[in-house]
Amino acid sequence: KQEVTQIPAALSVPxxxxxxxxxxxxxxxxxxLQWFRQDPGKGLTSLLLIQSSQxxxxxxxxxxxxxxxxGRSTLYIAASQPGDSATYLCAVRLTTDSWGxxxxxxxxxxxxxx
Amino acid sequence: GAGVSQSPRYKVAKRGxxxxxxxxxxxxxxxxxxxxxxxxxxxxxxxxxQNEAQLDKSGLPSDRFFAERPEGSVSTLxxxxxxxxxxxxxxxxxxxxxxxxxxxxxxxGTRLTVV
Numbered sequence: 280k281q282e283v284t285q286i287p288a289a290l291s292v293p294x295x296x297x298x299x300x301x302x303x304x305x306x307x308x309x310x311x312l313q314w315f316r317q318d319p320g321k322g323l324t325s326l327l328l329i330q331s332s333q334x335x336x337x338x339x340x341x342x343x344x345x346x347x348x349x350g351r352s353t354l355y356i357a358a359s360q361p362g363d364s365a366t367y368l369c370a371v372r373l374t375t376d377s378w379g380x381x382x383x384x385x386x387x388x389x390x391x392x393x
Numbered sequence: 394g395a396g397v398s399q400s401p402r403y404k405v406a407k408r409g410x411x412x413x414x415x416x417x418x419x420x421x422x423x424x425x426x427x428x429x430x431x432x433x434x435x436x437x438x439x440x441x442x443q444n445e446a447q448l449d450k451s452g453l454p455s456d457r458f459f460a461e462r463p464e465g466s467v468s469t470l471x472x473x474x475x476x477x478x479x480x481x482x483x484x485x486x487x488x489x490x491x492x493x494x495x496x497x498x499x500x501x502g503t504r505l506t507v508v
Contacts, residue, residue, distance in 0.1 A: 283435070310494055322399075322484055323436075323499040368435055372494060378449050379493030380426060381486075383435030 281306040281373060285384035293392050298356035300387050302369035307347050310372040313381065314343055314354050317366045326367075327354070331374075359391045395419075397500035399485050405506045406475045414470045414503045416485030424493040425468050427460055430482040430502070439483075442468060443491055475507045 282305045292298060302312070311330045315323040327343045329336040329352070335344045340357040356363055366388045370381035398417040406412050418425050424443055428436035429452075439458070441449040444465035453460070457476075462468040472479055482504050486497040 313497065315499075320504070322397075322501040323486075325496055325498065328496045370435070377492065378424070378441045378443070379488070379490075379495075380438045380441060380449070380452075381428075381436070381493075381497060382438070385433065385435045 281371065281382050283369065283371060283382055283384040285367075285369060285387050287387060288385065289388040289390075291390040291392060292359055294359060294361060296359055298354075298359050298363065298389060298391075300354040300356075300367050300369075300389070302352040302354070302384055304350045304352075304371050304382075306371075306373060307350055308374045309347060310374045310376075310379065312343075312345055312352050312369060312371045314341075314352075315368045315370065317368060317386065319365075323368065359389075361391050361393050364389055364391050397485055397487055397498050399483075399500035399503050401503060402501060403504050403506075405508060408476060408507055409474050410507075411471065411473045412475055412505065414472075414483050414505070416468045416470070416500060418466065418468070418485065418487030419489075419498055420466075422487035422489050422498075423465075423491050424488045425462060426486045426488075426493060426497070427468070427470050428484040428486065429454075430484055432481075436484055439470070441493070472505075475505075477507050480505055480507045 366386040370383040427439040430436040438452040442462040
């Protein structure tokens with residue numbers, strides 16, 4: 280059974296510092312990996328989708344790397360801002376799953392202090 | 394619509410009551426997923442629809458949970474005889490492809506509290 284782990288569970292940084300969020304998964308037979316942001320009481324906002332054939336994906340201040348063989352992905356957020364405070368979730372889709380359902384980690388709760 | 398819409402946003406149910414949660418996906422999206430998110434956890438898969446066909450219901454926790462998407466657009470998740478352990482946020486997601494391998498778009502969720 281695929282297990283997706285996110286460490287740390289919570290993180291607090293001062294404004295301006297770079298954020299590094301980790302995601303690991305036990306089954307390397309993934310089709311792709313998606314990073315989401317969740318604000319309190321809200322749904323999920325997609326940040327980046329990285330295919331299994333890709334090593335990284337970038338959008339603005341966000342960069343996600345993927346090392347499928349070691350079962351790891353890292354989300355980097357450059358020059359953090361208080362508005363980046365949220366819970367960040369990673370999720371994988373397995374190639375063995377017929378319908379592409381997402382399997383999630385429990386998330387990393389981030390607080391960026393002014 | 395512009396995004397995935399879920400209603401109601403909040404629902405308080407007395408134990409034993411039946412509830413119905415609605416999801417209106419992005420227009421034209423073929424695939425629709427329901428997930429359940431317990432407090433402090435990541436979402437867990439419940440069920441999958443491809444158009445009107447429910448192709449995977451392996452994540453439904455009991456036979457009290459029932460989902461439908463009769464016309465291949467709006468979907469309803471129904472929970473009969475609610476229990477306290479059903480308290481969670483219920484999230485709906487849609488994707489344009491026949492299988493959900495492309496980017497998933499989520500609704501705001503319905504927070505269900507069973508008292």
